[in-house]
Amino acid sequence: MQTAIIAPLRDTPVGQEAERILRSCVHCGFCTATCPTYQVTGDELDGPRGRIYLIKALLEGEQVTSETRRHLDRCLGCRACETTCPSGVRYSRLLDIGRSELARRLPRPADERIKRAALRALIPHPRRFNGLLRIGQAMRPLLPRPWARRIPPKTHFHWPKSGWHPRTMLLLESCGQSRGTPRTNTAAARVLDRLGITLTRIERAGCCGALSHHLDAHSEARAMARNNIDAWWPAIEDGAEAILVTASGCGTMLKEYGELLADDPDYRARAHRIAALAKDLGEVVAKEGIEALSSEHKRQRIAFHSPCSLQHGQQLPGVIERLLVAAGYELTPVSEPHLCCGSAGPYSLLEPTIAGTLRQRKLNALSGSDPEIIATANIGCQLHLQSGTETPVCHWIELIDQALT
Structure with missing residues (x-):
């Protein structure tokens, strides 16, 4: 693709990166x-x-309107296109650049x-x-059923007691997950304890x-990335071997900290180190002797939805499915496994019509x-899928925890 990016932008690192992607x-x-x-x-x-x-027209200085923004806003950021692209186009990075320039x-x-601003002020805290x-x-209890399904029920839980293990991993306590679906992280802690790993929370x-x-x-x-790096760094220096992430969307973000802070001389090296240490929970469990989970007893019939952030963002297709089968669960066939469910971070709140259509299709x-x-x-x-169905929706680690109990 031939480009003619406007001069003030063309001579910047961001402009040069955009030009390489476009070409x-x-x-x-x-x-x-x-x-x-x-x-x-x-x-x-x-x-x-x-x-x-x-985005090309935007970067070349052509007039932009609310229609331009509407089409860019409608992108879920699922990265299925990157998995498919034979030329290796870094579409998600180009979208970031385009949206930033459009906002300016x-x-x-x-x-x-x-x-x-309200979403940013509430959900991350x-x-x-x-x-x-x-x-x-x-x-x-007072809301119509479709609305009530959007709110996770109140869950009583306690952080599990575990024995001491010489191996330690740090837990990224995803802001929404730690409150909305707390059983995910507690189940992860129990499973890793059985595998001889202590899961540590850093306040x-x-x-x-x-x-x-x-x-x-x-x-x-x-700024949030810098805060996390500062918080985790002492434990990393003390020998923590990984930063474990139980929400695949957060895992994709952590693994890109090096790129996020590439222009920050004070954090660049540590950001790359954090990105290298970030591990999805599925990666860790699969590496730690999954044969110990094998079972001849057939458990429930499970349909697994592989999030876009897992299969496209982190490029980890099939990892969780193999774990569930090894634990004795029967996986049902799922058509169009590559398509997004419509959640996509804040997307389902900002673009509810398209998100709802994709949820029903999924x-x-x-x-x-x-x-x-x-x-x-x-x-x-x-949470997005649960809001559209009576079938229970859970995190896969809860099923592994159940199989080991």
């Missing part, structure tokens, strides 16, 4: 076949190829800014999120920054063989 695109269109929003709307500008043309040139209307969650849980660590990054608050996301694919349980690996997918 790698050969217009083949393979990406449209795996793009969820294109599948819903049928609009070329709601597919990766169309959005690449919009075309500020959002006040109502959109307020909505996004556990105490604030927990207060709002408690209000919703108290009102849950000073906070949100991974993914939500702020998705909402174009990149400076805020970088639930149809998951429910075709009548599973007893739907399992997934990301809190956003878990």
Whole structure:
């Protein structure tokens, strides 16, 4: 793709990076076949190829309007297009650059800014999120069933007691997950304890920054990354061997800390180290003697939804499915496993119509063989799917924990 990026931007590292990405695109269109929003709307500008043309025009100085923003906002950031692309186009990075430049040139209307600021002020902060969650849980019995399903029920839990192990991993306590679905992290701690690993929580660590990054608050996301690096670093120097992530969306973010802080001389080296230590829970469990989980006893029929952040972002397809089979569960067939469920961080709150359509399409694919349980690996997918079905939806580690009990 030939480019003519405007001079003030062309001479910057970001502009040069955008030019390299644009030039790698050969217009083949393979990406449209795996793009969820294109599948819903049928609009070329709601597919990766169309959005690449919009970003190219934006970076070349052409006039931009609210229509440009609408099509870029509709992107879920699922990265299915990157998995499909034969040319290795780094679409997600180009989208970040395009959205940042668009925000500079075309500020959002006040109502959109307020909505996004409210999400950033609540969800990444556990105490604030927990207060709002408690209000919703108290009102849950009074709400219509479809609304009530959107609010996770109140769960009583205690952090499990475990023995001392010489091996230690640090837990990223995902802000929403630690309050909305607390059984995920407690189940992870129990399973790792059985594998001889102590899972340690670091109080000073906070949100991974993914939500702020998705909402174009990149400076805020970088500040959150720096805070986490400072919080984790003493434990890493003391020998912690990994930073374990139980929400695959957060795992994708952590593994890109090196790129996020590449221009920060004070944090660049440590950010790359953190990215290298970040491990999805599935990676860890699969590496730690999965044969010990094998069972001849067939357990429930499970439909597994592989989040986009796991299969496309972290490039870990099939890992969880193998763990569930080894633990004795029967996996039901799932059609269109590559397509997003519509959760995508804050997407389901900002684009509810498309998100709802994708959720129903995903639930149809998951429910075709009548599973007893739907399992997934990301809190956003878990809550989004549960809001549309009576079939229980849980994190896969809860099933592994159950199999070992």
